Amino acid sequence: MKHTYTVVGLGVFGSTIALELARLGHDVIGIDLNPNLVSDIADRITQAVVADARDEKVLRDLGVHECDGVVVAIGEDIEANILVTLIVKGMPKPKVWAKALNPNHHKILEKLGTDHIVHPEHEMGLRLARSMIYPEVTDYISLGHDQFTVEVRASEQLAGQKMEALHLEENDLQCLLIKHLNEVMLPPPLRYEFKLNDKILLFGTLGNLRKITKYL
Structure with missing residues (x-):
């Protein structure tokens, strides 16, 4: 509109x-x-x-x-x-x-x-600092009350692995969708094998999202 x-x-x-x-x-x-x-x-x-x-x-x-x-x-x-x-x-x-x-x-x-x-300026500074520390994060939205949606990029480490490699359930996180090239998978298939540079949209608290950066 x-x-x-x-x-x-x-x-x-x-x-x-x-x-x-x-x-x-x-x-x-x-x-x-x-x-x-x-x-x-x-x-x-x-x-x-x-x-x-x-x-x-x-x-x-x-x-x-x-x-x-x-x-x-x-x-x-x-x-x-x-x-x-x-x-x-x-x-x-x-x-x-x-x-x-x-x-x-x-x-x-x-x-x-x-x-x-x-x-x-403040928000761009935060984004820059976070992108320096978490290079896999390509974008994020704060939903308030420490809840975030975060778009991350599948690295070489994650490529070829399935959803369980992210340890989402134990960290109280959700995967909302996966985008591979022009294909959007919503909801994401549990048995999908990540490809390099897939975009993954995650939801949860900032603290829990930080916990899984080592798996990305």
Whole structure:
């Protein structure tokens, strides 16, 4: 289903989001005060505008109040970030994602009722550190309460072995699916022999997932 999104702030973080949303087939309005940033992205999203998003009339004239979601990606001016978030949260329709710069900023965004608060530098730092320590992990999603889904790659050590080689049951973990090339096995067959570079989706607590890294 096609949606319409607005991204306020077209630095590296905001422009990356805007371009990916556009690539996924959605309409995207990009807003920034910097004409160079707007020009860089103008021909790759639905609409790119040099405008002051702190002005509610400007946002409404652009149709932001009718969007499905708004990303407040302003990364340097905390005051502007908070004010834009406050204005958009006063609009009944859009869900709001806002970039937080520090813990106090996070608390303010939380009090404003921001639907999703992101810390991109912090989260990317965590991902990088974990990928350095656990190179078999290609992606992960935190589900809260220490529950994670983790995508891992079958190494040479695991290739040719079956599910029991992962010791999932004794570590209270589940294998949700296996992807071999373009074939997705859901649920995964218990007697399947892993092939090199298979993608395996696992679910469980972080502590238990760490226990089986030696088998991957």
